[in-house]
Amino acid sequence: MSPRRSDPQARSALIDIAAGLLAGEGPQALSARRIAAEAGSSTMTVYTNFGGMSGLVREMVHEGFARLETYFSHVATTGDPVADMAMYGRAYRHNALTNPHLYAVMFGGASPAGFSLTAEDRQHGRYTLSTVVECASRCIAAGRFRPGDAELVAHQLWTAVHGLVTLELGDYLIEPCNAGVVFEAQLTGLMVGAGDTFASATRSVGSSLERMGKEIVNVDPDPSYGESPRHGGG
Amino acid sequence: MSPRRSDPQARSALIDIAAGLLAGEGPQALSARRIAAEAGSSTMTVYTNFGGMSGLVREMVHEGFARLETYFSHVATTGDPVADMAMYGRAYRHNALTNPHLYAVMFGGASPAGFSLTAEDRQHGRYTLSTVVECASRCIAAGRFRPGDAELVAHQLWTAVHGLVTLELGDYLIEPCNAGVVFEAQLTGLMVGAGDTFASATRSVGSSLERMGKEIVNVDPDPSYGESPRHGGG
DNA sequence: TTTTTTACATAACGCTGTTATGCCAGGCCG
DNA sequence: CGGCCTGGCATAACAGCGTTATGTAAAAAA
Known part of the structure; x- marks a missing residue:
């Protein structure tokens, strides 16, 4: 034209x-x-x-992370780092529910068949979560979370919220397990799990955890189906 | 031929x-x-x-859930329901890491472009988790988890583990945040969060949680991008 | 003004899922 | 036994995809 x-x-x-x-x-x-x-x-x-299409999709992924960061920036600091953390979780879920398809492209790979993100793209996405990491640091510094790696805690929260949002977008969560209810319960549970009651609680729960071996990794119901030996045993 | x-x-x-x-x-x-x-x-x-291809992919999804169920069936009951629960979590992750592409098809939609699961398919998949729900019931009955909805607890665990596995398969988790470390920490945190220390812990954490409003849902950084009005507020 | 660069339109290639057509091996019935 | 008929499969075609080669014309450079 x-x-x-x-x-x-x-x-x-x-x-x-x-x-x-x-x-x-x-x-x-x-x-x-x-x-x-x-x-x-x-x-x-x-x-x-x-x-090519990959480049365009890549830009859309960046756009998606930019929107998430915008939501994060709108989280008002209440002075209570734990409350802030929960708000970050809600903001994360709200962003995903507002832009469901975009979120699916960012993480689910709902894009042209052979598309895959670059390591730099993932790095870019992870950088968006630095806000959450800082908040985790504040939680630890305030004694609200047990001392430890802030990045580890942030990743725990991230993976948990991401998992719920993913299954919610995939319509895997149905009544009576309302996604919002599960989400709020999850938030509370995560805060408690990361909280200062951890040490004492570990005394009652951790003993059983330590009793568990990892022999499950040796169970292979049908080895002929074995895929790439990705499972390194973490 | x-x-x-x-x-x-x-x-x-x-x-x-x-x-x-x-x-x-x-x-x-x-x-x-x-x-x-x-x-x-x-x-x-x-x-x-x-x-058509959708039908074949559907069968593969069923196959994937069947494998997961096989792994679940190999979890030996230790008598400690909390330990069993953690083992289910490990089995879930192991199954995903062993069949990464299949897992992606099951939940990530890494399949022919226009493919989507039926409500029955999702129901089928959810049914696989009934084992975990039963284990949650046992945890509650044994007083190891606080009284409440076993299905809710099971869904919390599921979504958290699923989220970690998804991001792990998508290479979103990198060193020094080893996925295995995050996973074990997540397991412990989830057990603690669902544990009997909840009530007391809520006293110290819940007060801040209740102080939070939900004004975040009113923040819309760029309404022109608004997608389908899916976000019902859960 | 002339030359060069470059963004874009057109058309084609190889690939995809899907469908219409036709063949031909079975089962069924006279 | 012989004819009919059902139905699974091969072939070929259609519409769409991402991508690429070629040509054209406009903008930048000389």
Whole structure:
């Protein structure tokens, strides 16, 4: 139509269109032809601007993390680090529920078949959680969480909330196990589990935990199905 | 080649081939043509036996849950329900790490673009966790977990472990946050969070939790990106 | 103004799931 | 035994995908 040269807004325009398509019609609408048609151009624009669909999806993932960071930045510091932490959890879930398809692209790989994130992309995403790590540090410093690695605690919270959100988006959580109820219970349980009662509680629970071996890893119901030997035994 | 009629083993043979392809070469090898070529037949076999790729993928999901159930059945009952529960968690993670691609298909939707599970499929998968629910009941009955809904507790554990496993498979967890370390810490924290120390711990933590409002859900950094109004507030 | 760069449109390649057509081996019935 | 008929499978085609080669024309550079 109007082939203007070096249009700096072309990139963000395409990203916006792709985001709208993803939000409105789901992942299957994320095709180069569809995006180009929506933008009134040909599929080549995707390649000149992003080098291919992977590049565009990558930008959308960054956009997704940017939105998450925006939500995080809107969490008001209450002075109570534990309360702040729970708010970060709620913000995380709210972001995922508000942008379900985008969240699926970020973590679930609901994108063009052969797409996979770069290590740098994952690093970028993990960096978004530095806010949570800092909050965990504050919780520990305030004596509300037991002394330990703040990053470890933050990862515990992250993985737990991520798991619930993922299953919630996949419609795996149904009544009467309301996702919101499970979420709030999860939040409380995580705070308690990370809390200062840990040491005493470990006395009653940990003894059983230590009794457990790991012989389960030797059980292989059908070795012929064995996939890549990824399981290193952690 | 040898067009034998009504071969009841054709289905499982195709499933086996598909599972092997998925395990060996990843999700992108899961194509009707590839499977047919591997089976020495044409793509029509996929349609006569499964009605399409979705049907075959569905069967593979069932296969995945069957493997998980097998692992669960190999968890020896130690007499300590909390220890058993932790073992279920380890079995769950072990199954996911042993069959990473299959696990991704089960929950991540790493399958043909437009594929989605039926409500019955999810019900089927959830049924696999009834073992964990029973174990939670035993934990509660033994006074090791605080009184409450066993299904709720089981779902908490499930979502937490699932989240960690998902991020681990997606290479989102890196050193020094070793996934195994996070996992064991998560297990312990979950047991403590669900434990009988909950009531007392809530006294110190819950007060802050109750102070939190939910005003975060009103923050919308960029409404133009708003996706489907899925967020019902749980 | 002339040259070069470069973004884009067009068309094609190889791939995907899916479907219509036709063949041909079985089971069934006369 | 011979003819019919059902149905699984192979072949080929259709629509769509990501990607790429080629050509064109406009913007930047000389």
